[in-house]
Amino acid sequence: MGIPSRGxxxxxxxxxxxxEFSGVEVPTGTxxxxxxxxxxxxxxxxPLETTSLPEGGIDDRLVVLVDDVLFSGRTIRAALDALRxxxxxxxxxxxxxxxxxxxELPIRADYVGKNVPTSRTEDVAVLLDEFDGRDGVVLK
Amino acid sequence: MKHxxxxxxxxxAAATSILDTADxxxxxxxxxxVRKLPTLRGRTVITLFYENSTRTRVSFEIAGKWMSADVIxxxxxxxxxxxxxSLRDTALTLxxxxxxxxxxxxxxxxxxxxxxGWLSAAGTSVVNAGDGMxxxxxxxxLDAATLRERLGSIEGRRIAIVGDVLHSRVxxxxxxxxxxxxxxxxxxxxxxxxPVGVQNWPVxxxxxxxxxxxxxxxxxxxxxxxxxxxxxxxxxAREYSIAYGLNENRLGLMPEHAVVLHPGPMLRGMxxxxxxxxxxRAAITDQVRNGVHLxxxxxxxxxxxxxxxx
Numbered sequence: 001m002g003i004p005s006r007g008x009x010x011x012x013x014x015x016x017x018x019x020e021f022s023g024v025e026v027p028t029g030t031x032x033x034x035x036x037x038x039x040x041x042x043x044x045x046x047p048l049e050t051t052s053l054p055e056g057g058i059d060d061r062l063v064v065l066v067d068d069v070l071f072s073g074r075t076i077r078a079a080l081d082a083l084r085x086x087x088x089x090x091x092x093x094x095x096x097x098x099x100x101x102x103x104e105l106p107i108r109a110d111y112v113g114k115n116v117p118t119s120r121t122e123d124v125a126v127l128l129d130e131f132d133g134r135d136g137v138v139l140k
Numbered sequence: 141m142k143h144x145x146x147x148x149x150x151x152x153a154a155a156t157s158i159l160d161t162a163d164x165x166x167x168x169x170x171x172x173x174v175r176k177l178p179t180l181r182g183r184t185v186i187t188l189f190y191e192n193s194t195r196t197r198v199s200f201e202i203a204g205k206w207m208s209a210d211v212i213x214x215x216x217x218x219x220x221x222x223x224x225x226s227l228r229d230t231a232l233t234l235x236x237x238x239x240x241x242x243x244x245x246x247x248x249x250x251x252x253x254x255x256x257g258w259l260s261a262a263g264t265s266v267v268n269a270g271d272g273m274x275x276x277x278x279x280x281x282l283d284a285a286t287l288r289e290r291l292g293s294i295e296g297r298r299i300a301i302v303g304d305v306l307h308s309r310v311x312x313x314x315x316x317x318x319x320x321x322x323x324x325x326x327x328x329x330x331x332x333x334x335p336v337g338v339q340n341w342p343v344x345x346x347x348x349x350x351x352x353x354x355x356x357x358x359x360x361x362x363x364x365x366x367x368x369x370x371x372x373x374x375x376x377a378r379e380y381s382i383a384y385g386l387n388e389n390r391l392g393l394m395p396e397h398a399v400v401l402h403p404g405p406m407l408r409g410m411x412x413x414x415x416x417x418x419x420x421r422a423a424i425t426d427q428v429r430n431g432v433h434l435x436x437x438x439x440x441x442x443x444x445x446x447x448x449x450x
Binding site: 036041042043045047050051052085086 | 141157160161164165167168172174176177178179207440441444445446447
């Protein structure tokens with residue numbers, strides 16, 4: 001399940017790759033975590049994104065959460081809370097494209113595209129064809 | 141957004157963003173066993189009603205509770221208002237007791253506006269849930285949400301609002317909002333039930349319902365507000381119903397896709413025939429359902445962001 005915005009297309013792409021390599025069709029969905037965030041009162045109103053569960057729900061299944069950048073871990077905490085309200089998965093794993101460090105919660109990824117050591121002042125932007133017209137990771 | 145007092149304060153972008161939030165909330169809650177979101181945990185919402193209400197009050201209460209806010213209901217009858225406490229003192233009391241948001245309904249036009257002025261210093265948000273004959277913005281927003289859902293879009297749609305325009309706060313909120321969203325609004329009413337200055341509103345006016353029906357995408361019926369009528373606005377209920385009531389014959393004159401809305405409470409047999417109210421073309425229960433999600437969206441836009449200094 002991809003976490004919008006950029007986790008959603010990444011999850012779909014992973015499902016396509018898995019089908020290509022192993023012939024296994026993996027259902028995908030999106031999980032918007034905005035309503036579960038702990039930092040809503042620290043910025044302007046955040047627009048909500050779509051949540052769509054895979055056919056058949058998530059009960060007793062293995063759910064892999066997909067996001068673009070793992071930073072403080074707070075988005076993933078919110079995602080775990082959101083997931084709990086949708087059902088009871090057999091297990092939950094986390095896949096991210098970039099792990100940039102600076103965790104503020106005891107959360108780690110099960111699958112990492114690349115570990116990128118960064119300073120807090122830097123900004124890691126993942127560009128995706130679906131949003132930005134090209135793929136790439138930009139460190140600023 | 142700090143307060144929601146009037147749809148006149150909403151431009152197209154602001155209105156669309158509230159409608160989109162309501163849409164997303166509706167989808168997020170669809171088919172869920174636990175209809176509870178933690179978003180407004182620890183926030184206190186108080187409804188302060190000086191007039192009777194079923195759906196507005198209930199849907200605000202449900203909206204707050206589904207987002208985990210603590211919701212407290214105060215009505216004029218059961219509070220110190222009946223001992224003669226003024227609106228200002230009541231409001232300041234509620235703010236001092238810790239209200240983050242006060243949702244107010246009052247028989248005087250402009251009451252919500254005054255309240256917002258008094259409560260801004262305390263950082264309390266105010267939602268107008270109907271002030272006299274002035275505005276009822278969340279009703280207009282949920283009407284727009286329902287129209288968007290049924291018709292796909294509002295831009296360029298022709299929508300008639302029929303009946304007691306003079307006494308209706310729903311119509312004032314709807315006219316501003318629908319104009320901002322690009323709809324083509326026509327008011328249909330007898331001349332006695334149209335307010336002075338209606339020619340300056342962004343609408344066209346007609347007295348002939350039958351002539352308008354074939355070109356409509358939606359018709360919104362208004363309740364005839366007998367409690368605000370002190371005089372003869374039309375000869376008899378029967379005559380009003382014959383000229384302006386929506387019956388099955390009139391429903392047949394409208395295009396297949398056209399929807400029927402009513403803000404409620406309905407007077408069956410007066411402005412709407414029972415068969416029309418219960419037909420699948422009527423979106424009246426959808427309006428109530430959407431009202432909950434829409435009011436959740438309003439609370440989200442008012443309370444789930446950093447403090448503004450206003």
